[in-house]
Amino acid sequence: xxxxxxxxxxxxxxGQTVNTNATFLAQGLAxxxxxxxxxxxxxDNFARLQEAIATxxxxxxxxxxxxxxxxxxxxxxVEAIARFLGEPLEERAEARAHVEALFxxxxxxxxxxxxxxxxxxxxxxxxxxxxxxxxxxxxxxxGKQIMAFPGVPFELKQMWREWAxxxxxxxxxxxxxxxxxxxxxxxxxxxxxxxAGYLExxxxxxxxxxxxxxxxxRVTAKAGSPEECDRLLAPVVAELSALAPHYYGRxxxxxxxxxxxxxxxxxxxxxLAESCTGGLLASRLTDIPGASRYVRGGVVCxxxxxxxxxxxxxxxxxxxxxxxxxxxxxxxxxxxxxxxVADWGVGVTGWAxxxxxxxxxxxxxxxxxxxxxxxxxxxxxxxxxxxxxxEMVKYFATQAALDLLRQRLGGSASA
Amino acid sequence: xxxxxxxxxxxxxxGQTVNTNATFLAQGLAxxxxxxxxxxxxxDNFARLQEAIATxxxxxxxxxxxxxxxxxxxxxxVEAIARFLGEPLEERAEARAHVEALFxxxxxxxxxxxxxxxxxxxxxxxxxxxxxxxxxxxxxxxGKQIMAFPGVPFELKQMWREWAxxxxxxxxxxxxxxxxxxxxxxxxxxxxxxxAGYLExxxxxxxxxxxxxxxxxRVTAKAGSPEECDRLLAPVVAELSALAPHYYGRxxxxxxxxxxxxxxxxxxxxxLAESCTGGLLASRLTDIPGASRYVRGGVVCxxxxxxxxxxxxxxxxxxxxxxxxxxxxxxxxxxxxxxxVADWGVGVTGWAxxxxxxxxxxxxxxxxxxxxxxxxxxxxxxxxxxxxxxEMVKYFATQAALDLLRQRLGGSASA
Numbered sequence: 057x058x059x060x061x062x063x064x065x066x067x068x069x070x071g072q073t074v075n076t077n078a079t080f081l082a083q084g085l086a087x088x089x090x091x092x093x094x095x096x097x098x099x100d101n102f103a104r105l106q107e108a109i110a111t112x113x114x115x116x117x118x119x120x121x122x123x124x125x126x127x128x129x130x131x132x133x134v135e136a137i138a139r140f141l142g143e144p145l146e147e148r149a150e151a152r153a154h155v156e157a158l159f160x161x162x163x164x165x166x167x168x169x170x171x172x173x174x175x176x177x178x179x180x181x182x183x184x185x186x187x188x189x190x191x192x193x194x195x196x197x198x199g200k201q202i203m204a205f206p207g208v209p210f211e212l213k214q215m216w217r218e219w220a221x222x223x224x225x226x227x228x229x230x231x232x233x234x235x236x237x238x239x240x241x242x243x244x245x246x247x248x249x250x251x252a253g254y255l256e257x258x259x260x261x262x263x264x265x266x267x268x269x270x271x272x273x274r275v276t277a278k279a280g281s282p283e284e285c286d287r288l289l290a291p292v293v294a295e296l297s298a299l300a301p302h303y304y305g306r307x308x309x310x311x312x313x314x315x316x317x318x319x320x321x322x323x324x325x326x327x328l329a330e331s332c333t334g335g336l337l338a339s340r341l342t343d344i345p346g347a348s349r350y351v352r353g354g355v356v357c358x359x360x361x362x363x364x365x366x367x368x369x370x371x372x373x374x375x376x377x378x379x380x381x382x383x384x385x386x387x388x389x390x391x392x393x394x395x396x397v398a399d400w401g402v403g404v405t406g407w408a409x410x411x412x413x414x415x416x417x418x419x420x421x422x423x424x425x426x427x428x429x430x431x432x433x434x435x436x437x438x439x440x441x442x443x444x445x446x447e448m449v450k451y452f453a454t455q456a457a458l459d460l461l462r463q464r465l466g467g468s469a470s471a
Numbered sequence: 472x473x474x475x476x477x478x479x480x481x482x483x484x485x486g487q488t489v490n491t492n493a494t495f496l497a498q499g500l501a502x503x504x505x506x507x508x509x510x511x512x513x514x515d516n517f518a519r520l521q522e523a524i525a526t527x528x529x530x531x532x533x534x535x536x537x538x539x540x541x542x543x544x545x546x547x548x549v550e551a552i553a554r555f556l557g558e559p560l561e562e563r564a565e566a567r568a569h570v571e572a573l574f575x576x577x578x579x580x581x582x583x584x585x586x587x588x589x590x591x592x593x594x595x596x597x598x599x600x601x602x603x604x605x606x607x608x609x610x611x612x613x614g615k616q617i618m619a620f621p622g623v624p625f626e627l628k629q630m631w632r633e634w635a636x637x638x639x640x641x642x643x644x645x646x647x648x649x650x651x652x653x654x655x656x657x658x659x660x661x662x663x664x665x666x667a668g669y670l671e672x673x674x675x676x677x678x679x680x681x682x683x684x685x686x687x688x689r690v691t692a693k694a695g696s697p698e699e700c701d702r703l704l705a706p707v708v709a710e711l712s713a714l715a716p717h718y719y720g721r722x723x724x725x726x727x728x729x730x731x732x733x734x735x736x737x738x739x740x741x742x743l744a745e746s747c748t749g750g751l752l753a754s755r756l757t758d759i760p761g762a763s764r765y766v767r768g769g770v771v772c773x774x775x776x777x778x779x780x781x782x783x784x785x786x787x788x789x790x791x792x793x794x795x796x797x798x799x800x801x802x803x804x805x806x807x808x809x810x811x812v813a814d815w816g817v818g819v820t821g822w823a824x825x826x827x828x829x830x831x832x833x834x835x836x837x838x839x840x841x842x843x844x845x846x847x848x849x850x851x852x853x854x855x856x857x858x859x860x861x862e863m864v865k866y867f868a869t870q871a872a873l874d875l876l877r878q879r880l881g882g883s884a885s886a
Binding site for chain 1: 484493496498509664678679752756763767770773776781810823858861862
């Protein structure tokens with residue numbers, strides 16, 4: 057099966073939006089073992105969209121479209137598909153009901169143009185959108201398919217995973233299976249050097265990717281059945297997962313989910329005291345469903361006075377050591393345990409970016425500390441440099457804090 | 472002049488790389504007032520690249536290519552251009568000298584394949600690469616042009632700015648300027664309906680885009696000079712910026728930056744009490760450089776006991792009203808002002824996703840509240856639905872809280 061990705065939206069052609077949707081779909085196709093030979097982008101222009109659909113249909117068996125499913129006049133994807141099929145647009149009752157139900161649930165007022173999203177060509181299928189009003193459009197004829205998804209990334213992702221992926225996986229013959237192994241506290245080049253022998257293999261292949269504050273290895277096997285794939289993958293995955301202390305999890309696991317699982321297994325809780333990360337650490341931990349079972353809460357002690365008043369950092373310590381120091385990070389970790397009545401406490405203090413009052417050499421300097429159930433504290437220093445953007449320093453600092461907590465929690469459920 | 476962007480590289484088709492080069496070139500074309508009607512991506516495959524070049528040449532006057540200029544066997548862009556021109560590849564003396572000089576300067580050893588980068592079709596021009604060995608290839612005939620750049624983003628950008636942009640600016644007549652206007656608390660369809668008259672205009676054009684928890688209008692003018700563009704833009708921008716209370720800012724402004732600017736102008740501070748957003752609100756506010764001048768800090772009161780102990784929510788209130796309620800949100804806002812010693816307090820409580828203990832109808836329900844300097848509190852309810860992903864509910868809730876705070880802060884610097 058040959059696929060083409062066709063993205064619709066003038067915002068892409070004027071460079072207002074980076075086309076991450078195309079990348080997401082390309083990854084999805086690759087994971088299913090479906091070859092993608094073309095990607096195309098056109099604007100909200102009927103004639104050119106017509107031409108693009110016809111071209112894609114002529115050279116591919118599966119056309120994945122994104123964008124142009126909104127309620128406004130420049131959203132023309134479904135109309136273009138209808139024209140391509142030589143069909144009119146008709147209101148689909150269940151689609152109209154979906155739009156109305158969504159608006160009712162959110163207590164928002166429908167305007168007439170919202171009903172446009174209930175129009176489909178008669179022979180097309182409706183791809184359900186669990187979150188938004190822009191349902192997808194599915195065409196299947198002559199052994200070929202078009203699947204049109206909305207351009208809103210999280211809606212596209214949800215619809216791909218829940219609707220498209222299972223259908224395509226079932227249809228495919230020879231298959232690809234891959235495992236994503238995740239590492240932290242090590243650079244891409246260094247990890248690649250450590251696993252150099254694996255990078256030359258052909259089945260399974262091993263490919264390194266730099267991710268946000270971590271490095272991933274994708275191990276991919278091709279075979280005739282899932283079992284055969286798994287048999288090829290197992291020994292390589294086992295060896296590559298043994299790279300301590302950097303390996304932390306695989307596939308959907310994230311540092312916050314791994315930390316959460318270990319806290320749950322121990323029946324313990326965590327409290328956070330964040331200065332430079334400004335709440336991002338708490339936010340990442342609470343992205344995980346069920347986090348309320350082990351996250352007690354946090355204090356964003358941005359103001360120095362709050363570090364003193366709410367977390368018990370002695371003013372004299374701040375004066376003597378500086379607010380970004382091992383001593384303050386350690387005291388924040390201990391203070392978080394105490395103030396938030398948690399088993400584990402995490403403290404973070406640093407300079408997320410340069411500015412008035414920040415020592416030149418220290419922009420991007422962060423101290424993270426973890427206080428354990430028996431009160432012992434461990435701290436680590438990290439330097440991300442003055443040129444690293446503020447949001448990245450914040451994110452990297454949460455990675456460092458989560459990784460220290462993960463290592464202290466250990467791999468097993470026992471204390 | 473009509474342009475097409477043609478990107479070459481299998482890494483794009485398997486989703487290994489996000490195509491930021493296409494976005495960069497699209498922005499560059501838009502800034503020059505050159506219409507880009509198509510973007511295409513093909514892999515490192517000779518036949519398909521041939522076809523893509525011929526198609527682009529047929530429908531565009533300017534074909535901008537990226538990628539495939541490296542020294543290895545899968546780098547085939549220049550060869551494909553030569554075949555398209557019906558010409559052989561010949562070594563270009565100055566190109567060979569450039570490759571040799573670069574290797575000598577870096578004290579690295581040349582291998583024979585490096586000389587591949589000195590091969591060009593005889594009628595093509597060489598686009599200098601100040602940084603790397605991959606020089607670009609320039610074709611001009613029949614009033615049309617191909618410009619092929621390397622795929623390394625830094626090199627592409629440098630060559631675009633130093634070589635291509637000045638040439639195209641000189642050749643082109645008119646130019647484009649655009650302003651991005653930002654709205655919150657209103658859906659895309661509703662906003663489009665309110666500004667329907669503007670969406671039909673041709674100069675400036677007005678186009679709506681749904682963004683993450685907000686809606687944008689891009690106003691774009693075409694004219695012969697920057698001043699003429701600005702004269703066309705000014706009245707439309709003025710009218711569209713008057714859409715209270717939804718309009719909040721333009722271009723690089725964000726809700727957190729606008730709130731920050733207003734707090735700074737008033738010389739006031741804010742403190743946060745977050746339950747379901749788990750620190751994301753504090754994190755977004757502290758993404759803005761200089762946020763320490765007005766963000767005192769926050770309490771992530773995930774655990775109910777912390778709402779009582781740290782923010783003074785009466786246990787009886789939680790029992791009577793429920794933890795997700797107007798009363799608790801209001802009390803959290805007041806408690807944040809008090810506990811964090813701030814002028815303004817923000818409270819957020821909600822169910823970020825369904826789960827044990829969450830009433831079926833209330834998954835995705837959020838209450839936000841803002842307490843002002845004189846103690847008066849205002850609250851709003853928002854419903855995002857049970858199927859909206861947890862992270863999105865969190866993000867939308869921070870939008871709602873920031874927007875309420877923005878509206879209460881008002882547009883002027885006076886209290």
